[in-house]
Amino acid sequence: MPELPEVETTVRGLERVLKGSRIKSVEARRPDLRRALPLDLGQRLTGARITALGRRAKYGTIETDRGDTLVFHLGMSGRWRVDPIELEKHDHLVLETDEGRRVALNDARRFGSLDLVPTDRLGEWPQFKALGPEPLDLDARELKRRLDGRTAAIKLLLLDQGIVAGLGNIYVCEALYRAGINPKRPGGSVSLDRLKRLVPAIHDVLDEAIEAGGSTLRDFANPDGELGYFSKKFSVYDRQGLPCACGGVVRRIVQGGRSTFYCPRCQH
DNA sequence: AGATATTCCTGGAGGC
DNA sequence: TGCCTCCAGGAATATC
Numbered sequence: 001m002p003e004l005p006e007v008e009t010t011v012r013g014l015e016r017v018l019k020g021s022r023i024k025s026v027e028a029r030r031p032d033l034r035r036a037l038p039l040d041l042g043q044r045l046t047g048a049r050i051t052a053l054g055r056r057a058k059y060g061t062i063e064t065d066r067g068d069t070l071v072f073h074l075g076m077s078g079r080w081r082v083d084p085i086e087l088e089k090h091d092h093l094v095l096e097t098d099e100g101r102r103v104a105l106n107d108a109r110r111f112g113s114l115d116l117v118p119t120d121r122l123g124e125w126p127q128f129k130a131l132g133p134e135p136l137d138l139d140a141r142e143l144k145r146r147l148d149g150r151t152a153a154i155k156l157l158l159l160d161q162g163i164v165a166g167l168g169n170i171y172v173c174e175a176l177y178r179a180g181i182n183p184k185r186p187g188g189s190v191s192l193d194r195l196k197r198l199v200p201a202i203h204d205v206l207d208e209a210i211e212a213g214g215s216t217l218r219d220f221a222n223p224d225g226e227l228g229y230f231s232k233k234f235s236v237y238d239r240q241g242l243p244c245a246c247g248g249v250v251r252r253i254v255q256g257g258r259s260t261f262y263c264p265r266c267q268h
Numbered sequence: 269a270g271a272t273a274t275t276c277c278t279g280g281a282g283g284c
Numbered sequence: 285t286g287c288c289t290c291c292a293g294g295a296a297t298a299t300c
Binding site: 002034058075077112161168 | 292293294295296
Binding site for chain 1: 271273279
């Protein structure tokens with residue numbers, strides 16, 4: 001499910017299916033997800049050629065030769081089903097290409113979104129403008145600057161897409177664990193030395209997850225349409241009560257209404 | 269401004 | 285089998 005590595009994996013999978021082909025038909029099966037879909041979505045996409053696919057934070061982008069980019073967010077439960085044999089409940093948008101391929105955006109909880117943005121104005125699009133740097137481009141000094149003076153818990157600040165864009169609950173927990181940082185520590189109190197451990201930990205966690213997604217990418221287009229989501233064994237995530245490698249016990253706490261998993265013995 | 273709580277929605281898991 | 289409660293990978297919005 002969709003944090004940055006899953007979106008990256010999704011985009012790579014969609015690229016193989018969609019890039020270079022022309023959109024033959026567009027079916028919006030409901031008028032809204034989180035927000036209303038553009039009323040002219042079908043009109044603007046039908047007949048357009050897909051020229052490029054990309055990712056910004058947890059958003060996927062599908063660029064066309066008509067000057068528009070379709071931007072999708074998978075929310076909590078979104079996924080693209082490739083060449084579905086038949087459509088299912090919660091398949092909200094269906095695209096068919098001139099090559100006879102078909103993709104369906106399925107999102108049970110409808111926390112995701114679909115927007116059509118003029119490609120030359122993507123940079124000014126409010127959703128993108130509000131985002132911080134990509135975690136894979138981040139360096140420790142830049143992160144230090146962004147955390148300076150902040151008293152909120154480091155865990156919550158790393159989830160704030162305006163500080164770093166693309167991290168979600170799982171990988172924040174895992175990265176803080178690898179860096180030995182207590183998730184409750186105020187963001188501004190994390191030393192530069194600690195951040196110099198955290199930033200590579202973030203890179204590594206994301207890279208490993210993308211690689212794991214990549215290794216199951218062939219599943220992306222399987223007849224069931226299931227995505228090759230990352231399902232690696234985590235060090236702390238969803239492991240409350242289980243032993244940490246250090247011999248301590250993983251704890252679950254709630255921060256900002258969401259679960260945090262950490263090892264009190266390793267993380268300070 | 270920053271911190272915190274609430275809200276959107278469906279489905280799966282587990283208790284009884 | 286059913287009914288209930290709790291929980292879920294996100295982020296916009298409201299309130300203090």
